[in-house]
Amino acid sequence: xxxxxxxxxxxxxxxxxxxxxxxxxxxxxxxxxxxxxxxxxxxxxxxxxxxxxxxxxxxxxxxxxxxxxxxxxxxxxxxxxxxxxxxxxxxxxxxxxxxxxxxxxxxxxxxxxxxxxxxxxxxxxxxxxxxxxxxxxxxxxxxxxxxxxxxxxxxxxxxxxxxxxxxxxxxxxxxxxxxxxxxxxxxxxxx
Amino acid sequence: xxxxxxxxxxxxxxxxxxxxxxxxxxxxxxxxxxxxxxxxxxxxxxxxxxxxxxxxxxxxxxxxxxxxxxxxxxxxxxxxxxxxxxxxxxxxxxxxxxxxxxxxxxxxxxxxxxxxxxxxxxxxxxxxxxxxxxxxxxxxxxxxxxxxxxxxxxxxxxxxxxxxxxxxxxxxxxxxxxxxxxxxxxxxxxx
Numbered sequence: 001x002x003x004x005x006x007x008x009x010x011x012x013x014x015x016x017x018x019x020x021x022x023x024x025x026x027x028x029x030x031x032x033x034x035x036x037x038x039x040x041x042x043x044x045x046x047x048x049x050x051x052x053x054x055x056x057x058x059x060x061x062x063x064x065x066x067x068x069x070x071x072x073x074x075x076x077x078x079x080x081x082x083x084x085x086x087x088x089x090x091x092x093x094x095x096x097x098x099x100x101x102x103x104x105x106x107x108x109x110x111x112x113x114x115x116x117x118x119x120x121x122x123x124x125x126x127x128x129x130x131x132x133x134x135x136x137x138x139x140x141x142x143x144x145x146x147x148x149x150x151x152x153x154x155x156x157x158x159x160x161x162x163x164x165x166x167x168x169x170x171x172x173x174x175x176x177x178x179x180x181x182x183x184x185x186x187x188x189x190x191x
Numbered sequence: 192x193x194x195x196x197x198x199x200x201x202x203x204x205x206x207x208x209x210x211x212x213x214x215x216x217x218x219x220x221x222x223x224x225x226x227x228x229x230x231x232x233x234x235x236x237x238x239x240x241x242x243x244x245x246x247x248x249x250x251x252x253x254x255x256x257x258x259x260x261x262x263x264x265x266x267x268x269x270x271x272x273x274x275x276x277x278x279x280x281x282x283x284x285x286x287x288x289x290x291x292x293x294x295x296x297x298x299x300x301x302x303x304x305x306x307x308x309x310x311x312x313x314x315x316x317x318x319x320x321x322x323x324x325x326x327x328x329x330x331x332x333x334x335x336x337x338x339x340x341x342x343x344x345x346x347x348x349x350x351x352x353x354x355x356x357x358x359x360x361x362x363x364x365x366x367x368x369x370x371x372x373x374x375x376x377x378x379x380x381x382x
Contacts, residue, residue, distance in 0.1 A: 060332055083328060087325070119313065122310065122314045129317065129324055130273070134274045136327050136331070137327065144253055
């Protein structure tokens with residue numbers, strides 16, 4: 001189970017074996033069954049989570065009860081209510097498992113300690129958060145374009161192989177388009 | 192002019208005098224007059240820029256010629272087409288000075304060198320990019336709420352004192368609301 005995180009770390013940085021050991025021994029195992037919640041609004045967020053196996057969605061529920069999907073996470077993604085985690089504020093998001101999921105969690109205070117002991121992880125998370133910032137900005141930009149096909153293709157690139165694991169309805173919600181519109185685009189692309 | 196960047200660095204990290212010296216000597220001065228461009232689409236983006244004095248906006252122009260403001264920057268903000276900068280891709284954004292502006296620029300390759308020589312700057316940029324990611328996500332969440340007043344107040348918190356330096360039209364564009372709607376909200380708040 002630890003092999004995936006080790007491989008992921010090495011994709012971005014070159015940590016020593018000692019640093020990898022430190023990181024791995026700071027992780028805890030979490031299992032979330034399909035349809036269950038990793039996080040609900042109003043909760044204190046002490047952990048960030050790395051997906052070892054499974055698929056989850058993070059969403060926001062507005063005052064009218066409409067869901068807005070903010071992020072999906074599959075294998076090798078980190079997922080969290082990052083605002084709540086870093087600002088020690090109560091969560092505003094739901095994080096729900098779409099499939100039975102196995103995760104690693106890392107506590108906030110433990111992560112801060114790791115940064116001190118092995119600064120290579122400052123670099124690891126700097127690179128990851130930069131990528132997340134960029135893809136979030138791309139999402140804002142592509143929502144301005146209003147072309148469902150281009151947005152769907154960008155989605156497939158950002159989340160490789162997820163298009164068969166998540167319903168059409170969920171992807172449409174994430175992209176901010178109607179499910180009917182997305183269905184048409186996907187059918188055309190399959191031809 | 193270098194005092195502001197030194198102070199900014201020290202707000203987030205504790206660099207040695209040697210590290211500060213390394214950082215400062217890697218900066219170049221740039222001046223951009225009001226109405227002129229720091230960046231235009233299709234350009235290679237070699238620099239990230241720190242605002243010493245002035246005010247700028249980064250915007251995207253869609254195929255129909257509509258402007259969409261993505262970011263403002265005032266004193267002590269970094270501004271860039273981050274996607275283009277990190278991915279070595281041509282810029283998609285315009286960055287235009289709203290006031291006469293003085294900036295520092297830092298080259299990509301120089302920044303990578305600094306990370307190697309003084310990892311404390313990995314931490315500095317990790318913290319900054321995390322904050323930027325969080326406020327960008329907050330912006331997405333508040334655009335779902337669709338309450339102009341709440342969004343305007345969040346804007347004022349994110350960009351303190353900018354509300355008197357940028358036109359009502361520009362702020363409305365950034366928030367994705369009509370200028371008339373925003374004017375009404377601002378008038379009520381002033382009472």
